[in-house]
Amino acid sequence: MRRYLIILAVPVVALVATVWLPFVNSASLWFGLPSVMVWTVFWVLAITPALAAMEFSGRQRAADTLETEEGATR
Amino acid sequence: MTSTLTVTLLGIVFIAVLGFLGRRKPTGDLSEWTHGGRQFGAMTMWFLQAGEVFTTFTFLGMAGLAFSGGVAALYALPYIPLAYVGLYFLAPIIWRRAHKRGHLTQADFLADFYGSKLLGFVAAVIGVVFLLPYLQLQITGLGLAVQLATGDQTSSTVSMIIAFVLVIAFVLWSGIRGVATTSYFKDAIMLVVLLVLVVAIPAHFTGGIGATFHKIMLTHPDMLHIHTGKYDTAWFFTSMVASVLGVLFMTFPHQWPALLSAKSPKAVRRNYVFLPVYSIALALPMIIGFTALLVLPKASKSNAALLTLVHQSFPGWFIGIVVVATAATAMVPAAGLLIGMSSLVARNIAPTRSQRSQFMVNQGAVVAVTTLALVMAIARPDLLANLLLLTYSGLDQLIPAIGLALLTRKLIGVWPVLAGLVVGEIVVIWLTFGNAYSGHVNVGLVALVPNIVVLLAGAVMERTVRGTKHGSVPQLPASNADAEPKSVVVGA
Numbered sequence: 201m202r203r204y205l206i207i208l209a210v211p212v213v214a215l216v217a218t219v220w221l222p223f224v225n226s227a228s229l230w231f232g233l234p235s236v237m238v239w240t241v242f243w244v245l246a247i248t249p250a251l252a253a254m255e256f257s258g259r260q261r262a263a264d265t266l267e268t269e270e271g272a273t274r
Numbered sequence: 275m276t277s278t279l280t281v282t283l284l285g286i287v288f289i290a291v292l293g294f295l296g297r298r299k300p301t302g303d304l305s306e307w308t309h310g311g312r313q314f315g316a317m318t319m320w321f322l323q324a325g326e327v328f329t330t331f332t333f334l335g336m337a338g339l340a341f342s343g344g345v346a347a348l349y350a351l352p353y354i355p356l357a358y359v360g361l362y363f364l365a366p367i368i369w370r371r372a373h374k375r376g377h378l379t380q381a382d383f384l385a386d387f388y389g390s391k392l393l394g395f396v397a398a399v400i401g402v403v404f405l406l407p408y409l410q411l412q413i414t415g416l417g418l419a420v421q422l423a424t425g426d427q428t429s430s431t432v433s434m435i436i437a438f439v440l441v442i443a444f445v446l447w448s449g450i451r452g453v454a455t456t457s458y459f460k461d462a463i464m465l466v467v468l469l470v471l472v473v474a475i476p477a478h479f480t481g482g483i484g485a486t487f488h489k490i491m492l493t494h495p496d497m498l499h500i501h502t503g504k505y506d507t508a509w510f511f512t513s514m515v516a517s518v519l520g521v522l523f524m525t526f527p528h529q530w531p532a533l534l535s536a537k538s539p540k541a542v543r544r545n546y547v548f549l550p551v552y553s554i555a556l557a558l559p560m561i562i563g564f565t566a567l568l569v570l571p572k573a574s575k576s577n578a579a580l581l582t583l584v585h586q587s588f589p590g591w592f593i594g595i596v597v598v599a600t601a602a603t604a605m606v607p608a609a610g611l612l613i614g615m616s617s618l619v620a621r622n623i624a625p626t627r628s629q630r631s632q633f634m635v636n637q638g639a640v641v642a643v644t645t646l647a648l649v650m651a652i653a654r655p656d657l658l659a660n661l662l663l664l665t666y667s668g669l670d671q672l673i674p675a676i677g678l679a680l681l682t683r684k685l686i687g688v689w690p691v692l693a694g695l696v697v698g699e700i701v702v703i704w705l706t707f708g709n710a711y712s713g714h715v716n717v718g719l720v721a722l723v724p725n726i727v728v729l730l731a732g733a734v735m736e737r738t739v740r741g742t743k744h745g746s747v748p749q750l751p752a753s754n755a756d757a758e759p760k761s762v763v764v765g766a
Binding site for chain 1: 495550560
């Protein structure tokens with residue numbers, strides 16, 4: 201779980217820090233687009249695999265199975 | 275009648291027909307009407323929650339913000355995905371508790387946790403009052419789109435009336451299921467139209483997206499980074515943080531029906547895994563806003579930037595399709611807002627004893643709230659526009675109350691929470707309308723400071739007077755927690 205949380209923290213920190221990073225927050229273009237835009241879109245996209253890693257780990261599946269079984273026995 | 279107006283009106287009627295088709299069976303049950311029997315899987319949840327993300331603000335406002343503030347507009351792109359990261363963990367907690375305790379609204383959740391109908395009432399009133407201008411924003415957005423496309427104020431007013439009478443009708447008829455069926459269409463047409471526009475508009479005016487930004491680099495380099503001025507670093511960072519916290523703590527009452535309609539915590543979590551991918555579509559209207567920066571006079575109305583460029587570069591029938599997409603981004607979120615607001619009225623502001631009368635109050639509230647917003651949008655558009663300034667900051671003041679209610683034990687009682695909330699709201703109103711503040715730090719965050727200080731001071735006083743710790747307050751009773759939903763009467 202801790203490993204997944206660390207992975208998840210990377211895009212979160214990157215996005216929160218956007219405005220404070222001089223190499224990002226500058227009048228420059230990356231791949232023909234504003235650097236702030238490319239940086240933001242990249243890290244927003246990175247959230248999905250980071251969350252997916254946690255969601256599809258065995259831990260969440262086990263928790264779901266346990267909850268389904270508890271619901272069935274109730 | 276022009277081809278633009280014909281396509282627009284046909285599109286509006288088509289959206290409403292989809293809304294009517296959403297109904298599965300006749301219902302007089304508010305839970306079924308509000309949450310669709312809590313049976314929605316991750317796919318339907320996706321569209322319902324995406325419906326909250328993409329409103330007329332997305333379509334018109336993001337292009338406008340990029341036109342006036344450049345990349346500072348990008349604060350709006352990461353805040354929802356960042357909130358989803360937190361909601362991945364918090365939303366299943368809310369869903370489980372609401373499911374077990376039979377909560378239908380945000381105010382139910384608060385009233386039940388703190389054992390106070392008064393807090394539920396206050397939270398519901400705040401929710402309805404602050405969402406009303408947001409509802410009006412959807413109506414005026416649709417009117418603006420029609421007016422810009424047709425150049426005719428009468429067509430704009432008639433379109434607003436037709437569209438929102440139809441919204442009332444399909445919301446009354448189908449409830450949240452109508453919102454779900456219209457959401458599919460809304461997201462499809464909006465994405466297709468945005469993709470066409472983001473390719474065609476820069477190509478038409480500047481030679482392409484790459485050429486647009488190279489020209490911006492030469493002529494408006496300040497628009498490519500966040501710098502001093504109105505949209506400075508403090509504005510960008512605090513706007514983003516305030517928005518993240520607002521969404522993360524579910525301060526918008528219309529977030530609740532979409533969440534509580536999920537069939538399982540797994541559906542809730544899966545939705546938050548994949549929704550961030552969809553959020554990047556917010557960047558598309560921004561690119562159009564940058565193109566407008568090179569084409570339109572600086573004094574142009576920012577919210578009209580996208581539609582002005584569309585008007586200058588497309589034939590009438592396609593302009594009609596763009597207006598239909600705009601209408602969808604107005605009508606569908608408005609339907610979601612109505613469900614959130616009317617259920618607050620029926621459950622927490624004017625509660626009644628029987629299910630039938632509760633449902634009737636709810637249906638009456640749908641008609642009354644929409645009529646009020648529609649009349650204001652036509653007659654006094656500025657009145658509610660001013661109130662819109664309070665919406666985000668005002669709802670942010672619910673963060674401490676909801677945050678504490680997510681705990682399993684009641685650490686602080688209702689009175690400190692209520693006092694903090696009231697003080698926070700007063701400070702927001704004072705800072706917004708009292709000319710008392712000229713800083714760029716988000717007003718909602720500023721007001722959270724006295725809110726939390728009062729809350730903590732109240733908690734200390736509470737413990738001093740009672741001589742006991744609030745930690746001794748029992749957890750939600752396990753027996754009731756296992757009871758069937760709908761049986762719980764909230765409040766003490």
